[in-house]
Amino acid sequence: MTVYMLKPVADSSVDYTAQAQRAVEMLEAAGLRATAHRVMLLSYLNNAGGNNHFSAEAVYDYANRNGNKISLATVYNTLRSFTDVGLLDQVTPDSTRVYFDTNIKPHHHFYNESTGVLEDIDASVMHGVVLPQLPTGTCLKSVELMVRITEKPN
Numbered sequence: 001m002t003v004y005m006l007k008p009v010a011d012s013s014v015d016y017t018a019q020a021q022r023a024v025e026m027l028e029a030a031g032l033r034a035t036a037h038r039v040m041l042l043s044y045l046n047n048a049g050g051n052n053h054f055s056a057e058a059v060y061d062y063a064n065r066n067g068n069k070i071s072l073a074t075v076y077n078t079l080r081s082f083t084d085v086g087l088l089d090q091v092t093p094d095s096t097r098v099y100f101d102t103n104i105k106p107h108h109h110f111y112n113e114s115t116g117v118l119e120d121i122d123a124s125v126m127h128g129v130v131l132p133q134l135p136t137g138t139c140l141k142s143v144e145l146m147v148r149i150t151e152k153p154n
Contacts, residue, residue: 019043030085040068041078042087051103053091053118054079059100091118093146108145121147 023042024034032038041059045052060075079100082088089101093111099118108121126143134140 019046022046026087030082030087032081032085037070037074037078038081040070041075042082045088045100045102048102051101051120053099053101055097055099093118093148106142108147110147110149112149112151114151121145 020039020043023039023046026042026046027034027038040063044059044062045054048054056072056076056079059079060070060072063070063075079088080090083090083100086104089104091099091101091109093099093109094113097116101118103120106123108123108125110119110121111117112119126145129143131140131143
């Protein structure tokens with residue numbers, strides 16, 4: 001599932017106290033101090049549900065539209081700190097786009113160059129793929145497949 005905007009704050013079905021507490025627990029477990037901005041942003045990301053891809057700009061726009069004054073630099077720094085401790089993954093499909101991925105399990109992506117949409121591909125598609133021999137003195141860290149697609153011409 002691909003989502004660029006977070007769900008509205010005024011959602012009566014969401015228990016925001018429980019959501020904030022969950023964010024605090026996740027931050028503490030990851031070794032991060034639970035600052036107001038970190039709790040707010042992690043709560044937003046958790047509220048989106050499922051596996052999603054967000055740009056920092058989309059998170060910034062959403063937060064500010066909903067009355068949470070935060071700078072774009074703070075959003076970038078916070079999302080990168082979440083990535084550093086394993087709460088998010090960072091996906092860079094090209095030199096102009098960076099997405100933060102809530103799916104931190106091994107998986108791959110379709111990237112639509114026409115629309116900028118990033119979609120998950122299950123890691124099992126690589127089952128049975130034989131990799132080339134690694135260079136001497138190295139070990140495999142990960143395999144990440146980015147399938148680039150585009151819209152068909154009319």
